[in-house]
Amino acid sequence: WDVGHIAHFEELWLTQNLDGPIEFSEMPGLYNPFEHPRATRASLALPTLSQMTERLAEIRRRVLDRLDTVEFDESNPLLRDGYVYNMVLQHEYQHNETILQTLQLKKGAPYRAPRKITFDQRVARDCEMIAFDGGRVTIGTNDRSAAYDNERSQHEVDLRPFLIDRDPVTNARYLEFVSDNGYRRAELWSEAGRRWLAESAAVAPKYWVRDGEEWITRSMDVTRLVERAKPVSHVCYHEAEAFARWDKKRLPTEFEWEAAASWDPSSSESREFPWGNYVADSKSANIDQLAFDTAPVGTYDRNVSPIGCYGMIGDGWEWTSSDFSGYPGFQTFPYKEYSEEFFGPDYKVLRGGSWATRPGAIRNTFRNWDYPIRRQIFSGFRCASDA
Template identity: 45%
Template sequence: MTTEENVTTDPEALRRRATDALLTARRRTTLLTSCVEGPELTAQHSPLMSPLVWDLAHIGNQEEQWLLRAVDGREAMRPEIDPLYDAFEHPRAERPRLPLLAPQEARGYAAEVRGRALDVLEKASFAADGGARLTRSGFAFGMIAQHEQQHDETMLITHQLRTGAPALTAPDPDPLDAPFGGPAEVLVPGGPFTMGTTAEPWALDNERPAHTRHVPAFHIDTTPVTNAAYMEFLADGGYRDERWWAPAGRAMLRDGGIEAPRFWRREGGQWLRRRFGVTEAVPPDEPVLHVSWYEADAYARWAGRRLPTEEEWEKAARFDPVSGRSTRYPWGDADPTPQHANLGQRHLRPAPAGSYPLGESPLGVRQLIGDVWEWTASDFLPYPGFVAYPYREYSEVFFGPDHKVLRGGSFAVDQVVCRGTFRNWDYPIRRQIFAGFRTARDAYPQEAS
């Protein structure tokens, strides 16, 4: 079973891709940190998140450590700040009390690092079959571009949590000409498929290596669960009915006084939500957003279904039953375009369920990439043959039952961080992240045959 046939390994193409990815990330970082005044950058808008100025300097510090020091062997520019921007040394709630770089100083530091890093990029060897492992196929540069975009998504979450006037604007996704009229679910045939990747040059350690998984036949929702469908769960008393909730989920509701998705409130017989400083009616046709794993699991139980496993999600997203291949994306191997998926903060909301027919998988499943991260039933665990690289703290320290896997990416994710093999993870109580879900069910024996 062959896979990933069109992954480029041309050194100059990869160098151009790395340059574009780094510049794209920095434009977004600049937008997210220039649209508010200094006090908003240094404030902590939620104990769950860092001050925006911490993220800005952390981005620069990680780039310095990996591209200037590790790749190019340079001396540290500001070794005294390394401990301040070590994500493992200081929990987020403590970071506002640290002697952080002021906004203008953080901007200058990140800009100086970037200028030097682009010089390193220009002369680095990108040989796919030799040279230093960090620069092989441009891995270190791709890793840093992905790291910056991941923090850009984190900063966008902070913008959603902050109060006050809106600071960000973006056009809405195109509306559908008519409500999506396709099938509610799709049958995914049973059998083997290739999960994970070995060929993708910038894939991170937890995506590797490619390996065969055998998955029984199952049905999966054609689109993510919508706000309208979730409102039915609310109207049926779903948050009050203990039958649907895991014990930890019931405790989460009780301790947090939770009665609906985060940022929702009921007013005048209507559900409203706050979205980046704007209060609006909850749009019924959008995928539901800002729900925890426990809420997704409870909805699925109420609906007589379940969350898909991580293996099921990836097979639905990558498996082509005609060729037997696992492709890079649901639509094939080509990189995403705006016609394929809602990515890159191009919009500040999910597109209506059923959008992006060109992004449909060969089996007919839509919006597997972009719009909302999708909770799966699976714990975050290593693949067979996993090797931590280039540092244990990226993935290995998070493996285990405490974290659940999310797949697919959201409107807040850039394409450099979004592919059919990319794995995200978080605690099952998390609600501030741009997460939704779709449901699945087992196939009957006659359907599976």
């Protein structure tokens, strides 16, 4: 389904509708995500993968032929700075990650991941917190070449002083929570969290399985002991929130997260990435589907923000406490079904990307969102507290 959706989305925007915004309902019904939510797609009568990849290749040829003659008219917001092409490319990247989530979920023979790199084991380092002094910071972006509508417009917010974990929460720390009966202590869970816990019967992160005195986990076709130095992964919002309460902390707001990732107190400016304004690559962070797994905390020395937070890009999307909503002056562009349809308390914001995120689909201002119960996504978290 995802491959077909990628093909039809590209055809819709880059061969049929370059002259102006469209209604999402024009997408063929089979590949319209609002007509067919994810839970129903397995029952659809879909073309074969071979048929859809051939269809995608045909569409791609037409797109490239059209690109040779396109005039990037500044008066057309879709074409200005190549926005519509960047949007379609990011859309494909995001579905690349969704496909990997599905392959991780699938039963039967596991997907044989084409790993290009591996990581040396490390000793889990102590949990430290970094102080943010608070004050007025810049959030979001005014970029019109690639940023989604929910990242705009850039605006200032006042933050109170806070502390935030230097690193994402590791398996070592999460094992302590599990060993301390964290999943059985009702006082650590919100009312919604307790309902989810009763329905899911969860006792550990998704894909963790007890093996005697140890825990094992699986990443695609590799099953191994839970490695203590790696960030915990495949936890939902409720699990992250319960851990934070157990640790006498809380989850950061998305503005606190973005400030910790991007704000440079020495220049009073925001960075596009924690390490600066040059594009993310595999030397800067664990992204781009190279390892098909998280990296031990501290592996990427470059992946550090101006205030000293590590690993804020890559490895795992990080849950925040914020509901997904529009920024002040939000304007839908180019279609409301990307962002606006999801605004409200049903969705929580995640930041930072994962090992499965492509470089062109992540930056400090990028906002992901999902249901608080979702744990098949490549998600982790870090904690914060009031200063």
